[in-house]
Amino acid sequence: MEIKILGGGCAKCERLEKLAREAVDELNIEATFTKVKKMDDIMAYDIVSTPALVIDEQVKSSGRIPRKEEIAEWVRVT
Amino acid sequence: MNILAYLATLLQAGLGSLAAYLAAHVLLCLLPAFFIAGALSALIPKQAITRYLGREAPKWISYPMSAVGGFVLAVCSCTIMPLFASIYRKGAGLGPAITFLFVGPAVNILAITFTGAVIGMDIALARIVLSIIFGIGIGLLMAWFFREDDEARNDAASSQAFTQGAKMSGKTWLFLALLLSVLIAGTLQVSLLTNSYATFTLPGAWADSFQGWLDSVVPPDPSLGIEGVSVHGVFLIGLLIFIAITAWLGLNEVDQEFNTWTYLVLGLVSLTLLVASFNVIVVAGGLNVGVTGKLMAEILLIGAIWWMAATHFEIYDIQEWLWEMWRFVKQVIPLLIVGVFLAGMARVIIPVTWIETLAGRNTVLANLLGVLFGVFMYFPTLVEVPIAQTFLSLGMHRGVLLAYLLADPELSLQSILITDSVIGRKKTAVYVVLVTIFSILSGLIFGWFVR
Numbered sequence: 053m054e055i056k057i058l059g060g061g062c063a064k065c066e067r068l069e070k071l072a073r074e075a076v077d078e079l080n081i082e083a084t085f086t087k088v089k090k091m092d093d094i095m096a097y098d099i100v101s102t103p104a105l106v107i108d109e110q111v112k113s114s115g116r117i118p119r120k121e122e123i124a125e126w127v128r129v130t
Numbered sequence: 131m132n133i134l135a136y137l138a139t140l141l142q143a144g145l146g147s148l149a150a151y152l153a154a155h156v157l158l159c160l161l162p163a164f165f166i167a168g169a170l171s172a173l174i175p176k177q178a179i180t181r182y183l184g185r186e187a188p189k190w191i192s193y194p195m196s197a198v199g200g201f202v203l204a205v206c207s208c209t210i211m212p213l214f215a216s217i218y219r220k221g222a223g224l225g226p227a228i229t230f231l232f233v234g235p236a237v238n239i240l241a242i243t244f245t246g247a248v249i250g251m252d253i254a255l256a257r258i259v260l261s262i263i264f265g266i267g268i269g270l271l272m273a274w275f276f277r278e279d280d281e282a283r284n285d286a287a288s289s290q291a292f293t294q295g296a297k298m299s300g301k302t303w304l305f306l307a308l309l310l311s312v313l314i315a316g317t318l319q320v321s322l323l324t325n326s327y328a329t330f331t332l333p334g335a336w337a338d339s340f341q342g343w344l345d346s347v348v349p350p351d352p353s354l355g356i357e358g359v360s361v362h363g364v365f366l367i368g369l370l371i372f373i374a375i376t377a378w379l380g381l382n383e384v385d386q387e388f389n390t391w392t393y394l395v396l397g398l399v400s401l402t403l404l405v406a407s408f409n410v411i412v413v414a415g416g417l418n419v420g421v422t423g424k425l426m427a428e429i430l431l432i433g434a435i436w437w438m439a440a441t442h443f444e445i446y447d448i449q450e451w452l453w454e455m456w457r458f459v460k461q462v463i464p465l466l467i468v469g470v471f472l473a474g475m476a477r478v479i480i481p482v483t484w485i486e487t488l489a490g491r492n493t494v495l496a497n498l499l500g501v502l503f504g505v506f507m508y509f510p511t512l513v514e515v516p517i518a519q520t521f522l523s524l525g526m527h528r529g530v531l532l533a534y535l536l537a538d539p540e541l542s543l544q545s546i547l548i549t550d551s552v553i554g555r556k557k558t559a560v561y562v563v564l565v566t567i568f569s570i571l572s573g574l575i576f577g578w579f580v581r
Contacts (some may be wrong), residue, residue, distance in 0.1 A: 060211065063457050067385065091215055091551065100180045100221070100291045101203075102212040114291065115176035119446065 053083040053130060054109070058094045059102035068103045068117050075123040083127075140475045146348045147474025147516065148467065149359040151248070152367050157406050158316030159247040161399060163240050166309045168455025170202050170239065171209075173305070173447060177296035179203060180213075183221045183230075184292030192222040193229055193269060197262045200233030210234050215552045221292050223280045224553070225273030228561060231549065232265040235511075235539035240462065244515050245535065247317060249522060256532055256576045264536075264568040268561070275560060301442050308435050315427040316407065323427060326409050326420030333416045337361055341412045361417065362410035369402045381456040384449055392452070400432050462512055469513030473520045486525040492577030497533040497570040500526075504538035504569075505546075514538040529577015537569040 055072055059065035069085065076083045088094055094102065097111055104114035105123065112118070112126045150156075179202060182195040196217070203209055210231065218227035235241070237258050246254035273280060315323060341361055350358030359367075376398060380391030407428050409420035439448050489496045509517060518531055526534075541562060550558040 063461075067453075091211065094212060095215055095219055098220075098291045100183075100213065100216045101176050101209060115180075117450070 053081060053107065053127070054086065055083050056086045056088050056106040058088045058097060058099065058104040058106060058114075060089055060091075060094075062103075064117060065103040068105060071117065071120050072105060072123050075120050075127055079124060079127055081127060140478055142348065143478045144471040144474040146351075146358070147477070148470050149348050149363065149367075151470050151516070152370065153360075153363055156244075156247050157366060157370075158403065159243045159313060160240075161403060162309060162313040162316065163243040164455050164459055165451075166239050166306070166313065167458050168451050168453075169306055169309055171458075172450040172454040173302050174202055174298060175296035176203060176213075177294050178298050180221075180292055181295045183217050183226060185221060185223070187222050187226075189225075192226040193266045196222070196226040196229040196269065197233045197265055200230050200265065201237050201239070203234070211548055211552070214549075216291070218553060223273065224276055224557070225269040225280075227269075227553075228272045229265045229269035232268055232540060232565065233261055235545075236261040236265075236536060240458070240512060241515070241539065243313060243317070244512055245518075248515050248519055249531075252580060253528065253532055253535065256572070257535060260532075260572045260576070261536065264572065268564045268568060271564060272557065272561060276557060301438070305435070305438055305443070308431055308438065312403070312428065312431045312435070315424055315431060316403065323424040324409075324422060326422050327426075328421040329418060330421075331413070331416045331418055335415055337412050337417050338414055340364075360410070361412055362408070366402060366406055369398060369405065373398045373402060377456065377459070381452060384456065385453045388445070388449070396452075400436070403428055403432060462510070465510040466512050466516075469509065470516045473513075473516035476517075477520045477523060480520075480524060482524050484524075485521060489521070489526045489530040492527045492529040492574060494570060494574065496527065496530045497573035497577075498566075500530040500534035500573060501537040501541070501566050501569045504534050504536075505541045505543065507538075508542040508544060509538060511539070527577055528580050529573040529575075531573075532576045533569045533573025536572055537565065540565050540569075 053076075055076070057065055057069045057072065059068070065087070069087070073085065088106075094104075097104065097106060099111055099114035101115035103117065105112045105118065105126075107126055107130050110130070113122070179195060179199045182191050183199065187195070199213070203213060214227050214231045217230055218224055221227070242254050242258060245257060344359045344361070344364065348359050373395060376391050376395035380389060380393075380395040383389075384392055404425060407422055407425040409422050411418040411420070488499055504514075507517075514535060518526075518535055521534070522528070522531055546558060546562060549561065553561075
């Protein structure tokens with residue numbers, strides 16, 4: 053599974069990454085994490101605002117920090 | 131020996147400036163402002179605004195909503211740039227994107243309240259009104275200059291992301307209104323709020339001599355805008371130190387859980403706001419304490435906020451709110467303290483005649499200088515305010531001051547470079563020229579009104 057965190061490296065993106073890592077760890081799933089920081093790369097996805105969470109190239113959330121349970125649910129379904 | 135004396139004067143000026151910023155009226159605005167900024171960022175779903183900024187949105191909605199979005203969404207630059215880029219490339223287009231970019235840094239809640247408390251409500255109001263009018267004006271002009279470009283992009287990338295809607299619930303509106311009322315009740319100078327309805331005296335001969343000592347350490351100098359430190363102020367500074375310690379222990383991990391320190395710091399913040407609302411005067415043999423209308427208003431409002439937070443919101447929302455608030459504090463306050471200190475020292479170093487000659491009168495050239503200073507000196511968020519106050523006390527004209535205050539957050543070299551990477555060199559150049567012209571105009575118009 054490939055998880056991408058879109059956002060310019062501000063505190064919110066770091067927190068989103070931390071939550072996503074915890075969710076993945078708790079489910080014992082193998083996942084790679086990538087931080088996407090360049091504006092052009094971020095804009096390639098259909099989002100309006102950061103931070104955004106992308107799981108296997110699918111935008112799951114943007115402009116907010118989802119709860120850990122929400123992330124866990126997305127990870128499980130994917 | 132002379133150098134030592136000079137250094138002492140410098141240090142004293144820096145401390146005096148710091149002390150003035152910790153005075154009650156600044157506290158009463160800055161503390162609630164951070165809580166409001168946190169709430170705007172955590173409790174308002176971005177989609178509630180971005181759904182009006184899509185490609186299909188009519189102009190009469192997209193431009194005003196861009197301005198509103200600047201106020202609500204743009205408390206930090208890490209939110210501004212991605213939104214700016216997506217409004218430009220996938221949403222309502224160049225014009226509304228420019229409006230958003232212009233309004234955001236100029237009218238965020240922290241900058242406005244801070245400007246109002248430190249420099250004056252006239253400049254704060256002018257900053258809001260002129261930023262919104264000129265933000266929309268510059269956006270419309272940019273869209274008109276580059277109209278072919280927007281038409282070409284119309285067929286290209288369109289986005290579904292803007293169509294996702296979200297609504298703000300009634301309780302969120304009410305909660306924001308309560309937070310805003312705390313700020314307004316604390317700063318509004320009307321007799322209903324500032325009058326004392328009961329007075330009592332705290333005995334203590336120490337107060338008088340303590341105040342005398344404070345006046346000798348930080349001499350008040352109204353001509354330079356240095357207020358000095360009151361006994362009341364020392365007490366508030368003490369409370370602030372306690373808040374800083376408990377906040378570190380109680381808010382750093384607030385996204386994980388509430389601990390005892392969290393409740394303690396929230397209690398201390400409430401207490402500090404209440405203590406700051408008393409009217410305290412040093413008299414021979416004690417302190418005269420006045421129970422003001424402001425105090426009663428604050429008790430009611432803060433009580434209502436605690437009640438709403440405890441019963442009407444999920445704990446998760448409250449955690450988000452406090453986490454955002456604390457993030458802003460950590461981002462802004464350390465730099466602000468350094469900035470205030472240095473601005474106080476600059477007041478001693480810069481000769482009054484310089485500023486008076488360069489910017490003492492409301493001319494086109496003086497306003498241009500104000501703008502250029504804003505472009506080439508990059509100050510972190512809010513630090514432009516103490517810098518502006520220093521200039522004001524050194525004789526800068528209020529019109530020129532407004533031109534500087536408008537240009538500084540808009541046009542730092544850094545923000546010009548980022549804008550350039552999104553919309554390209556030619557459009558950025560036109561934008562910079564337009565902002566310069568409009569800032570100078572604002573200064574001239576405002577200066578003419580207040581002359």
